[in-house]
Amino acid sequence: MLEIPRAPVSPDEISLAIGIMGPDNERLKAVSGALAEHHSVRVTEFASYPPKLDDLPQKLAQTYDVLIVDVDSDPDYAFGIVELLCSAERNYVMAYSEHADMKLAVRFMRAGVREFFTLPVDATELTNALKQAAAYRAAAPSEEKTGNGKLFVFLGTKGGCGVTTLASNFALALAQESDRKTLLIDFGLPLGDAAINLGMVNEYSVAGALQNADRLDGSMLSTLVVKHASGLAILGSPNEFSESSPTVDAVDKLVGVARQHFDFVVVDLGSRTDLMQSALFGPSAVVYLITQVGVSEMRTANLMMKRYFITRTDNLQIVLNRFKASDLLFDEKTITEALTRPAEWKIPDDYAAARRRRDTATPMVMIDSAIAQSIRMMARTAGGLLAEKDEKKGFFRFLR
Helix, strand or coil: CCCCCCCCCCHHHCCCEEEEECCCHHHHHHHHHHHHCCCCCEEEEECCCCCCHHHCCCHHHHHCCEEEEECCCCHHHHHHHHHHHHCCCCCCEEEEECCCCHHHHHHHHHHCCCEEEECCCCHHHHHHHHHHHHHHHHHCCCCCCCCCCEEEEEEECCCCCCHHHHHHHHHHHHHHHHCCCEEEEECCCCCCCHHHHCCCCCCCCHHHHHHCHHHCCHHHHHHHCEECCCCCEEECCCCCCCCCCCCHHHHHHHHHHHHHHCCEEEEECCCCCCCCCCHHHCCCCEEEEEECCCHHHHHHHHHHHHHHCCCCCCCEEEEEEEECHHHCCCCHHHHHHHHCCCCCEEEECCHHHHHHHHHHCCCHHHCCCHHHHHHHHHHHHHCCCCCCCCCCCCCCHHHC
């Protein structure tokens, strides 16, 4: 987390714009009332969580110096909100709860919360917290904040189902279609080939970022990536075997820095499930579960859905790769039952396009084919690039 020297601040100098988010009116008023004792503090109350995490606008952190979130109404959803806000290092986030639950407090503090209050709020504790927030704001650079980049994680039910091809081409299409800063990270350790899939060779790798996580920042990250002609940045996998495995803390740091400095972060995770407790699978991440219609793939997909994704709904997309209706071993009903829900995407099987890609070393999404069309549609949908409604009805409309 960004460390900024604390300048001395007297109680009379505490001038902050504070936003409080809490569906429970009694708890919301308790915190708001405690803040009212500080006359130079301007408080805005939000009596609900945003209906979707995507409705949490980037302008929010530019409007308020401090954001305070109620964690009791829906702890998991509140964690997603906090994680999204804290993914940009300069956001100053606090939280509150009625319960003196140390595990809950530690969980939110690890996500980036600066202060965790137990109701009723202690006046001295609150004053000290506001002093620190005011000092932080006074010392922070005045440059415009970067946004909270969207995170897309591609995970396969087993090796060989096309995760790298889909992730790398999705990232390339997203960069081209959106014209926004996009990063592809290859977690296919020890020898992933996302960069090679796009005709690139990387000198540095994701291993360098993970091994130096304690000092990783945007400047260091920019020296580790290679740039595709499309503008896509690629943090490739190592070109040699490594004896070490990444820690969850190191992965979380990399994801946080990446999301701070890029609008879109695409992760090729291969078929590894050892990072399920990391930020890669936080509530704000969109997970693309890649599988094929085969006996082994359907069995594994069913097991993974039941073990890892049974409660995940909005931010999980199931992708049937190399789909050819005429060659299906199962009917649509059986496939849906195995997956526990319908698949959102079907990427067609196109041997001719795959062969052209191999023979010409051209990324799949650059070849005129049904596969490229499907991947580009996925990218446009993910980036919110399809036709937008005249007016988006949602949380914080007044901020526009």
